[in-house]
Amino acid sequence: MAALRILNVLPVLPVLIVAGVVLGDLVGGAGSTWLPMLAAGPALAATTNGPRGVLYVGLLAGALGAMLGTWDGVPDRELAAVLSALAAVTLASGLASALRGRRERVLDAVRSVAETAQHALLVPVPATVGPFQVAVRYSAAAAEARIGGDLYALIPTPYGVRLIVGDVRGKGLPAVGTAALVLGVFREAAYDEPDLLAVVDRIERSLARNLGPDDFVTAVVAGYPRTGHLEVVNCGHAPPLLVRASGGVVAVEPTHPAPPLGLRALTGHTPDLHVLPFADGDQLLLYTDGVTEARDRGRAFYPLDEGLARHASDEPSRTLDALHEELLDHVGGRLHDDAALLLIRKPTVREVVVPEPSLGGATGCEVPATRPTARSA
Template identity: 75%
Template sequence: MSQAPHHDGDHVSMRLFGNRMAGALGPERRRATGQPLPGLSLLPVLVIAVVVLVDNTGGAGMIWLPLLAAGPALAAATNGPGGVLGVGFLAAALGTTLGLEQDVPAGEVAAVLSALLAVTAASALASGLRRRRERVLAAVRSVAEAAQHALLQPVPETVGPFQVAVRYSAAAAEARIGGDLYALVSTPHGIRLIVGDVRGKGLPAVGTAALVLGVFREAAYDEPDLLAVVGRIERSLARNLGPDDFVTAVVAGCPRSGHLEVVNCGHAPPLLISAAGDVTAVEPAHPAPPLGLRALSGEVPRLQHLSFTAGDQLLLYTDGVTEARDHAREFYPLAEGVARHVSEDPAHMLSALHNELLTHVGGRLHDDAALLLLRKQTAETADGRMSVPAPAEVAL
């Protein structure tokens, strides 16, 4: 079963082509397709009813009747052109009736009706244009979701003896895609994963992320050496990136039992969570420059070897998580949050972290944020089959 990333704000899953029937649409997709939210389409009628009630109660005649134009004007934002015309007709009928009942001069009634007709016509036109723009936005969102589905492919919840969970939030919620990247592939050399962050934003960042992921997926399968995987990504970026562009990334792999390899290229240090719940930042012993900048620094990445046994977890993330600030400009303390929410269920743990992160920033992230959690859950026997270790055993 595949696990799709979740997105900021609405947290919609990566459904490429969902049910487009009105009854199956959520509030955001109703707005995107121009369909009114339940209750809002009745708001213009409620406004007209209030104006009529105030006019009858106060007996002020023409002082209140011009406010009937608020009905069709508001309907332009909540209804389609047909709904706007209906609200305008209702306002005109009630305005005429009240004017006649209150012996308002015919010239003044005609002026009110003329204003209502003008506002209704303009509002119907505005509603039609709004519906058209929303249909275009819905089409763009579908393309963005398709692009993200191809770029950030769903990660399986279980890969061999490992559990995996992913959380991704794009700062540009309407686009649902950004410059952060992640991937996990199962290869003849063990599982390999990458989490990275492209310098910059927008379409150029998305293109660079696609380039990195494409090279990684191919090299991870072909190259037995993890450093060779990193080298292929570096060479590809050197040919295709500008002089000021780069990608920070952590590339990791589990080539054999009980062993984890990590290459950190200018990225935030992963967090290693032991089976006992201890959280340790995996600082690089030999810092390496971001991908794409090796020629400028001359530094060569090196492998970092870690023990990774049953119950251990590795959390990779982007700076959109650790640099998220609250109203007091305080950064989100990721390590402390991990310690609070350690769980044997990676999906539950990331969900709790993500919710706490959104609470910290007040509900909306200002940068792309990606979290990928890998947990060793079982041991492997000599013939490669998986078995579940006893609670006190440490095996891989």
């Protein structure tokens, strides 16, 4: 049983290297020329295995080295020096393996905390919120990151569904902290304020108290207060893209450009409320500049409006899957900035005939009635 446990711990590649050195010695008969190369086995094991695996490879290499040295007639002092060096490499490799394992455990713990922070900060959005079909795609620029400076939220409130997509200036933990501040204020104000501009004002006042003079947040805040009408407030952010049910993609440009959140005191300009019709089958895409500023090898920007026109469908999740895949292909597989996409769609409503239960009459007739149901166009 002990032998089986040892075999399970032994790493394959380092053992193959040791076997190759032994084979080279047997074929070449060079003796001390090949023996020092046995140290490559435990050194390589340290990169993939724990201290126990390194120790087993070192013991295997030491035993085989002693046998080969005796077989080849290597002088005792020379053989002792080779085996001592092999033992030192094994001990050093075992220590390095233990430190690597400790760093990996710490990194796993940090990733777990980051994952929890992401779920608390960027709450997962369900496929349906209020009257809308919804899909979200978020990618952090750093390969190991879970969260970044982009933010989004979509919540039902007493004043209709409200949503925000924004981009914090800068990166790293300060940007994450600012994003958390914006989302916290938005989620509270969206429930309290009947006016969407008042929600934006609450965020502006909070940022003015907490941000530095050079910090700001670009954002689009939108709301659906009544059927058929969508309100949009743009604070220095990229314009949302409106996809009409009849076809075509239109950028929702602000009538009067406003500064980003946190900079209103420097300019004195206040944002305007843009009200646009939003009928059944219409879609609205909000995004951050990590999408539109993504470049290919030829330094060309990703044409989001053209991509949306190609991939727009009745299922927001399918649309964003196609856009996200095309975006990654455009940049060669890895984004260099945080990127967020949030797409909402108002399903079409059709009148269907639903049979009602029998009224209990002698004839057993059923009375048809129309009942609205939501279906994806």
